[in-house]
Amino acid sequence: MTRLAIDAMGGDFAPNEIIKGTIMALSKTSNLEVILYGNRNIIDVLLKENINNNFFKNITKKIKIIHTDNFLSMDVQNLREQLRIKSDASMFLALKDANDNKVDGVISAGPSQALVLACHLFIKKFDFMKRIAFSPIYNSFDNKTRILLDAGANIDLKPENLLSFAICATVIAKELLDIKNPEIKLLNIGSESSKGRSLELETYKLLSQEKKINFCGNEEPQNLLTTTADILLSDGFTANIALKTYKGAINNLSKAFKKILTDGFWVKIISKLFFHKRIQNMKKKIDPNEVGGAMILGLKKIVIKAHGSSSAYAFCKAILQGKKLIEADVIYKTSKYFNDNNKLNVIDTN
Amino acid sequence: MTRLAIDAMGGDFAPNEIIKGTIMALSKTSNLEVILYGNRNIIDVLLKENINNNFFKNITKKIKIIHTDNFLSMDVQNLREQLRIKSDASMFLALKDANDNKVDGVISAGPSQALVLACHLFIKKFDFMKRIAFSPIYNSFDNKTRILLDAGANIDLKPENLLSFAICATVIAKELLDIKNPEIKLLNIGSESSKGRSLELETYKLLSQEKKINFCGNEEPQNLLTTTADILLSDGFTANIALKTYKGAINNLSKAFKKILTDGFWVKIISKLFFHKRIQNMKKKIDPNEVGGAMILGLKKIVIKAHGSSSAYAFCKAILQGKKLIEADVIYKTSKYFNDNNKLNVIDTN
Numbered sequence: 001m002t003r004l005a006i007d008a009m010g011g012d013f014a015p016n017e018i019i020k021g022t023i024m025a026l027s028k029t030s031n032l033e034v035i036l037y038g039n040r041n042i043i044d045v046l047l048k049e050n051i052n053n054n055f056f057k058n059i060t061k062k063i064k065i066i067h068t069d070n071f072l073s074m075d076v077q078n079l080r081e082q083l084r085i086k087s088d089a090s091m092f093l094a095l096k097d098a099n100d101n102k103v104d105g106v107i108s109a110g111p112s113q114a115l116v117l118a119c120h121l122f123i124k125k126f127d128f129m130k131r132i133a134f135s136p137i138y139n140s141f142d143n144k145t146r147i148l149l150d151a152g153a154n155i156d157l158k159p160e161n162l163l164s165f166a167i168c169a170t171v172i173a174k175e176l177l178d179i180k181n182p183e184i185k186l187l188n189i190g191s192e193s194s195k196g197r198s199l200e201l202e203t204y205k206l207l208s209q210e211k212k213i214n215f216c217g218n219e220e221p222q223n224l225l226t227t228t229a230d231i232l233l234s235d236g237f238t239a240n241i242a243l244k245t246y247k248g249a250i251n252n253l254s255k256a257f258k259k260i261l262t263d264g265f266w267v268k269i270i271s272k273l274f275f276h277k278r279i280q281n282m283k284k285k286i287d288p289n290e291v292g293g294a295m296i297l298g299l300k301k302i303v304i305k306a307h308g309s310s311s312a313y314a315f316c317k318a319i320l321q322g323k324k325l326i327e328a329d330v331i332y333k334t335s336k337y338f339n340d341n342n343k344l345n346v347i348d349t350n
Numbered sequence: 351m352t353r354l355a356i357d358a359m360g361g362d363f364a365p366n367e368i369i370k371g372t373i374m375a376l377s378k379t380s381n382l383e384v385i386l387y388g389n390r391n392i393i394d395v396l397l398k399e400n401i402n403n404n405f406f407k408n409i410t411k412k413i414k415i416i417h418t419d420n421f422l423s424m425d426v427q428n429l430r431e432q433l434r435i436k437s438d439a440s441m442f443l444a445l446k447d448a449n450d451n452k453v454d455g456v457i458s459a460g461p462s463q464a465l466v467l468a469c470h471l472f473i474k475k476f477d478f479m480k481r482i483a484f485s486p487i488y489n490s491f492d493n494k495t496r497i498l499l500d501a502g503a504n505i506d507l508k509p510e511n512l513l514s515f516a517i518c519a520t521v522i523a524k525e526l527l528d529i530k531n532p533e534i535k536l537l538n539i540g541s542e543s544s545k546g547r548s549l550e551l552e553t554y555k556l557l558s559q560e561k562k563i564n565f566c567g568n569e570e571p572q573n574l575l576t577t578t579a580d581i582l583l584s585d586g587f588t589a590n591i592a593l594k595t596y597k598g599a600i601n602n603l604s605k606a607f608k609k610i611l612t613d614g615f616w617v618k619i620i621s622k623l624f625f626h627k628r629i630q631n632m633k634k635k636i637d638p639n640e641v642g643g644a645m646i647l648g649l650k651k652i653v654i655k656a657h658g659s660s661s662a663y664a665f666c667k668a669i670l671q672g673k674k675l676i677e678a679d680v681i682y683k684t685s686k687y688f689n690d691n692n693k694l695n696v697i698d699t700n
Contacts, residue, residue: 141606152539155547189502189590197505197587221591222598237547240539241571241588242595248572249599256491256635257607260628267624274617278610285606 001031002326004319005094005103008038009071010110012309015039018109019046021315025323026059028316032323033062035103037090040067068093072110074308079117091115095122098301104326105302107293107318109310115303116153116296124300126164128338131157132298133165134236134305135172136243137291140225141282145177145291147231148239153296155237159203162186162233166213168297168334169231175328176321179230185219187234187242193217199235207233212337221245225286250286289314292321300335302326351381352676354669355444355453358388359421360460362659365389368459369396371665375673376409378666382673383412385453387440390417418443422460424658429467441465445472448651454676455652457643457668459660465653466503466646474650476514478688481507482648483515484586484655485522486593487641490575491632495527495641497581498589503646505587509553512536512583516563518647518684519581525678526671527580535569535579537588543567549585557583562687575636600636639664642671650685652676 006022008015015038022034036043043065051060070086082089091114094106099122108115116134125132135149147169150157166184173182186203188196193204195218207215219227221242234242261271261279284290292314293306302325306318356372358365365388372384386393393415401410420436432439441464444456449472458465466484475482485499497519500507516534523532536553538546543554545568557565569577571592584592611621611629634640642664643656652675656668 141602155539187591189505189587189594221595222601224595224598225602226598237539238588238591241537242591244539245571245574245592245595246599248574248576249596250603251572252491252575253600253603256632260625260632263628270620270624274620275610278613282606282610 001033002105002323003033003035003103004322004326005097005106006034006036006319007071007091007094007106007108007110008036008043008065009090010074010108010115011306011315012074012109013311014071014109015042015046017310017312018315019043020050020312021310022063022319023047023050023056023059024312024316025319026062027056029320029323031327032319033064034319035064035066035094035097037066037068037094038071039069040065066093066097072114074111076111076114079114082114083118083121092118092122095119095303098303099123105304105322107304107306107315107322109293109306109308109315109318111308112152112294112305115305119296119299119303123303125298126168126300126335126338129164129168129298131161131164132296133168134294135165135169135297136288136294137176138288139285139291141285142226143285144230146227146229147173147177147295148243149231149233149297150236150239151234151243151294152236152240154235157199157235159199159206162203162235163206163210163213165297166207166210166215166231166233167337169233170213171330171334171337172295172297172325173230175330175333176325177230181214182230183214183216183228184231184233185216185227185229187221187232187238188218189220191218191220203233289317291317293318295325300331302331351383352455352673353383353385353453354672354676355447355456356384356386356669357421357441357444357456357458357460358386358393359440360424360458360465361656361665362424362459363661364421364459365392365396367660367662368665369393370400370662371660372413372669373397373400373406373409374662374666375669376412377406379670379673381677382669383414384669385414385416385444385447387416387418387444388421389419390415416443416447422464424461426461426464429464432464433468433471442468442472445469445653448653449473455654455672457654457656457665457672459643459656459658459665459668461658462502462644462655465655469646469649469653473653475648476518476650476685476688479514479518479648481511481514482646483518484644485515485519485647486638486644487526488638489636489641491635492576493635494580496577496579497523497527498593499581499583499647500586500589501584501593501644502586502590504585507549507585509549509556512553512585513556513560513563515647516557516560516565516581516583517687519583520563521680521684521687522645522647522675523580525680525683526675529580531564532580533564533566533578534581534583535566535577537571537582537584537592538568539570541568541570553583604633639667641667643668645675650681652681 133150134153293304483500484503
């Protein structure tokens with residue numbers, strides 16, 4: 001039985017969509033128990049509203065609630081202050097219980113940076129890890145799912161951090177995406193090994209020498225959606241720049257196309273008739289809600305960051321992703337990987 | 351009379367499109383003379399082919415040719431080697447003549463990195479400048495034209511380099527884009543002044559203190575196409591990542607939309623009837639060929655890098671852009687700006 005801690009109060013549409021998503025997940029899978037962290041009164045009302053037939057009633061047995069009045073707002077800035085004045089915030093309690101082995105993992109749609117920092121503080125890391133990585137998975141028009149890391153947890157990284165991230169992500173890609181020998185590439189401004197800053201030059205060397213990962217060279221960011229790589233490595237600043245640029249470009253071009261397809265009465269009708277369904281299908285292919293949440297890698301517990309704007313469906317996906325990772329025993333497999341590789345080819349780059 | 355040096359052999363479609371573009375520019379404007387650097391025989395044939403009526407015949411008087419057998423291929427890697435074995439390559443000769451005041455500026459569609467490096471070697475910089483910046487201008491759906499720099503000349507920069515770039519770009523935005531008080535923003539992963547690496551934190555401080563520029567804070571890259579800024583500042587690595595991500599996202603989404611609009615016989619006919627013209631108009635809005643070339647800023651000469659894939663039309667635009675910058679006397683105005691600001695608020699960040 002997998003036990004997951006759910007931060008019921010984190011997310012733009014919490015607790016409503018979080019509770020709905022949790023019920024959805026429990027109805028779709030067996031061997032799962034959840035603990036909801038948040039305001040018991042509100043959660044109870046939402047559970048009653050959404051569990052209204054006999055089929056769903058079994059689900060209530062699989063749900064526990066741990067009450068707390070406090071939670072982090074989505075625009076939280078000063079985490080240290082929050083730790084002082086809201087030490088019992090729903091996210092913090094969930095993480096603490098994970099570290100105390102009361103649950104196997106945590107799912108939260110709360111504020112990303114706060115979650116990353118709180119993980120740092122509350123959950124043990126692998127001995128080999130000096131940093132933890134924020135690792136979204138994303139899908140593309142080619143129906144391939146890829147992992148990007150670090151997407152924002154660390155703005156300054158060393159080559160050895162990126163090597164340890166590569167190892168964690170390799171295990172995840174094997175177990176979550178069912179890829180035998182995951183291909184890793186380094187995000188860079190050119191494909192040649194001589195391209196990039198000293199970070200990229202040194203990381204390229206280090207990754208090339210490590211035989212337990214499948215490093216396949218540099219990848220330029222115009223190929224983010226088409227790369228043969230299963231895992232794209234980068235420092236948090238660069239990956240964040242790339243992700244945000246991507247988001248902006250897609251949004252702006254989509255808006256421009258939408259205007260073309262809806263500008264005028266007849267045009268609107270024709271678009272609806274001929275293109276509506278096709279466009280919905282295409283949008284679905286790159287919809288981040290379709291692939292679950294971002295993982296926080298390097299920790300000795302599974303922590304999934306669902307999108308802040310998670311719908312019930314998206315949050316349900318994040319829960320199922322967490323369950324899959326726990327059932328596949330990725331924490332044990334990652335630690336085994338590190339232990340079996342005590343002498344990883346780490347070059348001292350200092 | 352403005353005299354421009356044209357690298358006739360640089361570009362994916364050189365010399366054909368370069369010669370055509372030059373003729374186009376000469377037919378559209380007066381007070382312009384050009385010197386074509388390249389293979390005289392080939393250029394002569396192309397000139398004859400394209401100047402075949404009396405109206406165009408006047409144009410020949412405004413064209414000189416400086417013969418050389420050598421030029422840089424578009425995939426040139428080792429510039430130092432090229433300098434040794436092809437010291438008379440068309441691009442090098444054009445730049446040397448600019449530095450010797452034989453011409454007022456240079457237009458080349460040759461390989462970008464080689465052009466930047468060759469500018470470094472052959473053309474004097476402003477005393478204040480320690481680096482030069484690669485500065486494309488780009489347009490957007492909102493019909494606003496913006497300058498991005500540094501887009502790849504320097505992968506490592508200091509805050510004071512970015513300040514000097516901000517000053518050069520301010521003069522360009524005033525004179526080329528006719529903007530009274532150009533707004534400058536710093537590309538960053540967050541809008542707050544506390545966001546980013548030490549480069550962004552220190553640059554933010556430095557730019558805030560300089561009263562002769564209109565610094566308006568950080569800009570996140572999802573707003574690349576919608577920012578109120580006229581000038582976006584960044585280091586060459588980051589800007590290159592953003593530009594390439596943008597290019598990839600637009601290409602991939604455009605392909606996906608194209609598939610939707612052309613998949614099937616009737617769909618194709620309907621798309622052609624209702625949407626073809628609108629889509630062409632939208633594409634034109636973000637077509638880099640519409641805005642001229644990238645400028646290489648910090649030099650005491652105007653150097654324009656036209657797109658490698660320049661059509662005649664795009665190359666003509668780059669020539670007219672160069673002419674406008676020369677006629678507006680931006681080199682003098684920039685040097686005056688630096689001289690009038692001998693005590694720029696440069697903080698020693700070392």
